[in-house]
Amino acid sequence: MWETEDMDSPLQEGNVLDIIDESSVRLYNEIVRVHCFVCGETFLGPKDKAGMFIFGHKKFHLWEIDLDDLGGV
Numbered sequence: 001m002w003e004t005e006d007m008d009s010p011l012q013e014g015n016v017l018d019i020i021d022e023s024s025v026r027l028y029n030e031i032v033r034v035h036c037f038v039c040g041e042t043f044l045g046p047k048d049k050a051g052m053f054i055f056g057h058k059k060f061h062l063w064e065i066d067l068d069d070l071g072g073v
């Protein structure tokens with residue numbers, strides 16, 4: 001038994017959510033959509049996680065470029 005959350009998922013671009021977990025409450029988290037200019041992957045979620053997404057992709061793709069350089073022609 002599982003529920004589909006497509007229709008009324010609070011995770012929609014522009015929504016502002018309060019996010020509560022065991023250790024913290026975070027108020028007024030705006031949901032944003034970002035995508036990676038290198039590979040096109042898209043992220044939808046609060047800004048700090050979006051920042052991690054962008055940072056992670058930047059690091060990853062730079063790492064790929066580094067590997068290419070090492071393999072060099």
Ligand SMILES: [Zn+2]
Binds near residue numbers: 041057
């Ligand atoms: Zn990427």
